[in-house]
Amino acid sequence: MRILVIHQNFPGQFRHIAKAWSERPGWEVVGIGREGCPGLHGMRCITYKPHRDVRQQQHHYLSRMESAVLHGQAVARLLLDLKKQGFTPDAILAHPGWGETLYAKDVFPDARLIHFCEWFYSAQGADVGFDPEFPTTFDDHARIRTWNALHLLNLENCDVGVSPTQWQKSRHPQAYQDKIVVAHEGIDTELLGPDPNAQIVLNGRQFKAGEPIITYVARNLEPYRGFHVFMRALEKIQKEHKGCHTIIVGGDDVSYGRRPKDAKNWREKMLREVKVDPSRTHFVGKLPYDQYRKVLQVSAAHVYLTYPFVLSWSMLEAMASGCVVIGSKTAPVEEVLRDGVDGRLAGFHDVEAITAALGERWDAQAPSNDLCVTSRRKAQGFTRFRGLQSYDQLLLPKAGYEQARISFHDQLVSSTMESIS
Structure with a gap:
C-alpha cells in the first residue's frame, strides 16, 4: 500500500x-x-x-x-x-x-x-x-x-x-x-489519565493534584475559544474563592478571527479590562506535551469555551485526564458533553453561570468526583x-x-x- x-x-x-x-x-x-x-x-x-x-x-x-x-x-x-x-x-x-x-x-x-x-x-x-x-x-x-x-x-x-x-x-x-x-x-487516551500524585512547576511555583486549580487551554488566547468570557468569569471566581489558582495555557497569536484593534493581543486587552490577582493567575504560554499533560492532571476544574466551531482536542484530552470540564453550551461541546453527566454546561456568554459552575466544584466534592469518572469513560470513545x-x-x-x-x-x-x- x-x-x-x-x-x-x-x-x-x-x-x-x-x-x-x-x-x-x-x-x-x-x-x-x-x-x-x-x-x-x-x-x-x-x-x-x-x-x-x-x-x-x-x-x-x-x-x-x-x-x-x-x-x-x-x-x-x-x-x-x-x-x-x-x-x-x-x-x-x-x-x-x-x-x-x-x-x-x-x-x-x-x-x-x-x-x-x-x-x-x-x-x-x-x-x-x-x-x-x-x-x-x-x-x-x-x-x-x-x-x-x-x-x-x-x-x-x-x-x-x-x-x-x-x-x-x-x-x-x-x-x-x-x-x-x-x-x-x-486522542492518546492510553497516555492521558488522572494521577493523584501529579505535580508540576510553572513560573517558579509548584502545583499539585488535589489543590483548587482552574485550567484553561487554547492554541491561542482569543474570543473564538471564549478567552474574553473566561477572564471575566475568572475575575468573579477569584473574589469568591481566595485560595484558587489558575493555569492558562496558550499563545498570543491568532488562530481564528482577528487581533484586537486596541492591544497587541487578547491577553493584554483582557488584563486591561478585568482585575485578576497576578499571584494566582499563571500565563504559561505554549507547553511541551508532557508538561501540558501534567497541567490537566493537577486541574480541579477545566474550562472549555468555544464558538459553534471546530471541537478542540484539548476538551477531549481534559476529559480523558479525569478533569471536571465546564463547557460552553454550544453545538460542538454538547455533542460530547452532557450537563450533570459528563461535566457541566453553561451558556457561552453567561459569566454568572460559568462562575457558579466553578464555585460548585469547590463546594460539592462528591458529585464532582463522579463527573471525573464519567467524563473519562466518555473520552474512551475517542x-x-x-x-x-x-x-x-x-x-x-x-x-x-x-x-x-x-x-x-x-x-x-x-x-x-x-x-x-
Missing part, C-alpha cells in the same frame, strides 16, 4: 494515523507539508513553497482562492516529480483547506482521494455572527460565500470526506452529506485505536467507509452507555 499524507503543517491532525501506517510492513507512506512544517520522525516528508505570494492588488474576496491555487500548483509540481520517480499512491489523505489537493486528481486520477472536511463556512448558524461583541457586515458575508468556492471544489474532487464530529459534518452542504463519514482521528480503525476503512471503496460510519456510531453509543451505567 502506497499512501500520500498531505497537510500544510504536516503531520497536523494526521500524526497518529500517518505514524501507524508508516510502521506497517510493506506500506510506503510519504508526507507532504509546507516548508517549515514539523514533519514526523522516521517518515519521509517532502516540503513545498508557493512560487510567489498573493498579489497585493487582488480583490480581498479572492485572496484565499489565489492562495489556494498557488498552494495547489506547488504541490502538483511535487506530485509530478513523484510520478516521474515511479511513486504512484493508492490513496491520498489530505487536509485540503489551503488548496494543496486542487490538482491531485489531475496527476493521480486513480488514487483514492480522502479529504479531511474540517469546516464549511456560513454567515449564519455557526461561528460567524455568534458573538454580539463582534458584529458582522454584509462585506463579511459576501467574503465568506466566496471563500467557500475552494471547499466546494474540494468536496467535488474527493472520493470520500471525513469529519471528526457530527456537528462539523452537518455544516457542509446537504448535496455532499452522503460523501462524508464521521470519524474522529483519536481512542487512537478506534480512530485508526475508522481511517483504515476510508482506504476502501464505499462499502468500507460505510462500515466505518456504522462502526464509529456504534462505538460512541457503547461509550455513552458505559458512562451511564
